[in-house]
Amino acid sequence: MTQRTDDTGLPGAPDGPEPGGLSRRGLMRWTGAAGALGVAGAGLLPGLAGTAQAAGADTADASAASTSAKGGAAPAAGDTVFDPIRPPSVPLAVRSPYLSAWLPASTTAGTWPTFWTGHTVAMTGIAQIDGVPFLFLGAPNIDGQVLRGMAQRSLTTTATRSAFRFEAAGVELALTFLSPVEPGDLRRQSMPLSYLTAEVSSLDGAAHDVKLYFDISGEWAHGDTGTKIRWAQEQVPGAGSATVTSLSFTPDTPKELAENGDMASWGTVVWSATGRTGLTWQIGADTAVRPAALTDGRLGDSSDTRQPRAINDDWPVFAFHFDLGSVRRTAQRAVLSLGHVREPAVSYLGTPLPPLWRSYWPAWQQMAAFFHADADAAATRTAALDRKVRTEATAAGGPKYAALCALALRQAFGGTELVSRDGEPWAFLKEISSDGNVSTVDVTYPATPVFAWADPAYLGLLLAPLLEYAEHGGWPKQFAPHDLGSSYPNAAGHNDGNEEDMPVEESANMLLMTAAYLRGVDAATRKAFATAHYAILKQWSDYLVDNALDPGFQNQTDDFTGFIGHSANLALKGILALGAMSQVAAAAGNAADRTRYLGVAKDYIGQWVGKAQDTTPDHLKLAYDQPGTWSLKYNGYPDALLGLGLVPDSVAAEEAAWYLTQVNPFGIPLDVRHAYTKGDWEMWTAAWLRDHPVSGYLIDSLYEFVHTTPSRVPFSDWYDTVNDHQNGFQARPVVGGVFALLSLGR
Template sequence: MTQRNGSAGHLGDDTREPGGPLSRRGLMRWAGVAGLGTAGSALLPGAVPDARAGSTAAAPDVAAVAPPVFDPIRPPAVPLAVRSPYLSAWLPADGAAGTWPVFWTGRTTAMTGIARVDGVPYLFLGAPNVPGQVLRGMAQRSLTVTATRSRYLFEAAGVELALTFLSPVEPGDLRRQSMPLSYLTAEVRSRDGRAHDVTVYFDISGEWAHGDAGTKIRWARESVSGPGATTVTALSFTPDAPQPLGENGDMATWGTVVWNATDRPGLTWQIGADTTVRAAAVKDGELAGTADPDQPRRINDNWPVFAFNFDLGSVHRSTETAVLSVGHVREPAVSYLGTPLPPLWRSYWPSWQRMAAFFHADAADASRRTAALDRKVKRDATAAGGPKYAALCALSLRQAYAGTELVSRDGKPWAFLKEISSDGNVSTIDVTYPAMPVFLHTDPAYLGLLLAPMLDYPEHGGWPKTFAEHDLGSSYPNAAGHNDGNEEDMPVEESANMLIMCAAYLARADSATARAFAGEHYRVLRQWADYLVDNALDPGYQNQTDDFTGFIGHSANLALKGILGIGAMSRVAAAAGRTADAARYRSTARDYAAQWADKAQDTTRDHLKLAYDQPGTWSLKYNGYPDALLGLGLVPESVAAEEAAWYATQANPYGIPLDVRHAYTKGDWEMWTAAWLRAHPVSGYLVDALYDFAHTTPSRVPFTDWYDTVANKQSGFQARPVVGGVFALLTLDR
């Protein structure tokens, strides 16, 4: 897991053409709406045009408008449509008006929202340029984040607009979980008791289709019938010359962006140049129902947008609702050892159009199901770690699942994971490992689907080494393997990771499933366990998951992981009915754990060392968590108490460093440590510190796992599925 040059740490800046002045897109970002900041005061109701072109002055009462409320957390970047490695849209600001949504890399994926109230337009989303208009902004009253949705509440001119971005997570329902689609719902009501004529406009730009704005795209409009009486208007666009199974700036170079609206009275649509389409909606309150014939054309050639306008009529006592969805569909989804694999949704629907129609017909039920999941996550997480812990779980769930996707392999479901923002590898084992807790808590069977290709490759795919592989391919979505053995080897790391994940999965499977799984994969799991028996007690000079810290010899934390991996193998052997093997691995693990506790002890006898041969050092022994997770009882309680007390003396304002060498830490490992040491006060500190970082950091990127505990800033990485590790505390209460 190495950091890719230039891929993490900063939001992208596409405001300038190479070597030139501000581009037209840049002008739209910075001057399209007068006086824009991050939902600055010039956007609030009461703002009045200034005599200078392109500026706005605030009316005297603007200062009295209360800032928005964030419940239960102010996200570093707000998850909008976050559903898969290629459907990943975020808002990197507190306010939705005045900032473009972005792909996880920081590249603009423009989305615009404008409401007309009694003929007056108000901006609530994005930073559009509307010729001849100085848009006022709706006041953003609140942002509520749950496990599956982000809900904004806006107000202007006596009207309230609730804007909900819902990216469903559907435990136990592979059909629904396989859909690479996300909902957007606008609900409008009168707040002042009066009737108001309201229209709501949305568009997205061609930037959603490709990482290069010079790419030519094609588009289409169609009407699709769904279950019951549901009909959907679908606007879609795709690269004119797609490159299957490729990426540009981490965005897919093939596939189709689908932008859909549930039909209702007053719905109109249009595909055309951004300034033309937006101006029509603002001026007329409706769209022409036409598609610009000038295609294919470059994304940045008059910036084609795909727009819907909902004329909601006279809004008074009842709430009027508009339902949209956005998605990214690709066929094939990935390649495994040279064979293209279709997305799993193709097993249920013959086309994306039929899938989208089902998705819209299912909207109300999906909202109820996911609301129930939201409540469960909040309830369980609050009980396990308090309200701040519940907030972290809410922020993490969508991001963790969106790093994965479901495919069909010979008619069976598999799940692949992308190592987002670090190396871009396919199904990296030491990225799946820290994410494991979220799947164990919400849907253990999903973890089984993630493990399936990781086990198939060494069993049938040509992996040549005796220890577990690091990943299934150097660059997502191509799981090409490493049959030449040329990869980022982490022998003890990955072998132990696989054994621990398999044992955790087996502990949550029914007995028949556990027995079949353990038997099917016993040969390779025993091979890895035997490697650990030979190498885990003292790993020597090996690479490990925190490779950005550099190689380290005789790592105490890596040794602990290897020993617990041997202990995990005893559980695998028991599930397979191999009682003699189970006893042998259990005995070995106990013997090694006793030696480890002595070898790792510092000369001061008050904490464990970073490495056996480095007295006076220390590190977070987050690998103690699997001991608690699996109930192995290998780490003495006295050692856990000693470490907990020591960590409390090393705390910085925003967390505890990963080790003595740096001020940075990893949030996933902090939560693993908090779970391991949950009986000690330092556990609560770790939760509070990570919450405070996420809630206040100026690094406005999708939740990073690697940050500085003093500077309160991102050190690297963003949007990675490893934030599933936040759920570690929840996995201990079964």
């Protein structure tokens, strides 16, 4: 009987029957066979089962295995404390578009981690305490074993880490997934690697013999489990006398610069552990390696020779075993890392580009050794960033706002990656879960606040390839392009002009993002950048002079609502973009253009107020020709970010009051036509209207959606404000828009 994973691309989609019966994983999910391996046994721990708290009740935790046919029960979430939020899907290893692993539940025991699409990327964790095995991660099927589950006491989410705390048999286990975000440090930010640390200590004062087992499956390497993979083990020299043991695997016949189910079809999965006494490793079939660890108390330091073979052929796993010896109150630690390295990283107009990390290390082995040697320093740096996010976000919008920022940071940066183009750093962004485009302008735009707050220079790196393409790459149109390519990671451009045109939208977005970037850099950099790109920015501005005040029938960023004519919100964006161009002109030293574009913007905003005002009159319309309608004017945020002062205070106050008459239990709809909204735009609106009560409501309602939604997918930005469900989209970098309030205080 073979094991099969989710290849549907649907979050949490269970395996269906295969010819001849259920798969091994299907059996686990449908009959509770996995309950015989730990999910069922979790209920044996005193105090684990409890009444589900409103904040933690997980009606959608069925993916953790529902009630076992053998009588066991899945771990209850009631005893788990969530601080400061219960993520809909917990970020585990989130560093790039292809290293993006999540826990689609609240409890780790009995749940396989998944890629953002829902494709299983299995990871197993078992603790042996005084000879008794306890499951704390994953849903492995270990024939003949009934594993008890460790009691998960808490999950703490910060901007860079997800920290779980477990208890069993007098022992505490602290399990931390740390995905560093390194503002201002391109070398470290370029590493597509993530930490996993486990610290074990005695709770009862007694000495306990503790061993830890971890493995990952070949599913991390490809979206198709029928794909053949090959593997290797290496001892990589580390800092001083330390050694890093790396287990790596890759598709046997990689398809360079191609995807399967949004996962890379080329590249190498790197799974490493810092050397320490008692560390052993093994590569082999899951049915052989896991029982051996439990039976022998160690692994064989051996590699299965039957390779290459398919991921689903006896399911090869890559395992580490730590014999921590006798553990008392002083914690014993195991340090691992997980990464996905690819060369090339992307292509630009047909030219392959290397990842930026190759500018610092000759091969991934040296990078992995550096990453492990840097573990303590990285923990210190990221803890400081976590505190900065929490402190400043709490001051800007309260503790619920800080919780949203903590959940958003990794997801926003994890949708991007750094490459080298002729020795210069560039950043590319993937339009995750919607179109899959390369560096989509109207996806980069809503994410702008996180970069404006955390690392303005990074925003400049995201703008660089977009500007280069418009200036020298063959883009044929007067207005700005929508994206750099239809399918990540190939920035093939659209030199034939055939793309999803959003003329006012993307031209305005580019100008507003440029002004936001210039606001965050020093005077010399500001002048050099504005001067270098002045011609193309002026071209787009002149297009807006002709088209922004009353946009024709155009597409815009909320394209799921369809084309719209005379859009008041789109017009506002275009007008503010002309104000942004006045700042670009000032930075470039062009006083005449500064005066001209600012004058046009002031003239247009006056006309805009009259055209957009509803006849009631107590709010602004969705479109000039649609009386009795309304929409969130989230495009007011750049007026505050850039200090333009164009939108009258009276208009802001009127809109703020109106929105409070339109509230639903989980937010304010995007416009009058639907019950759904966009969380990023809600936070832009909250920032624009920060001095009005509606700002606090928007924060609280988005928090409630994230904290309680049964849609267990990575932070969705498109959801229903009535029923608390995801409407579409997940794991997108646009959640960087949550940082809109924070960006105003920079």
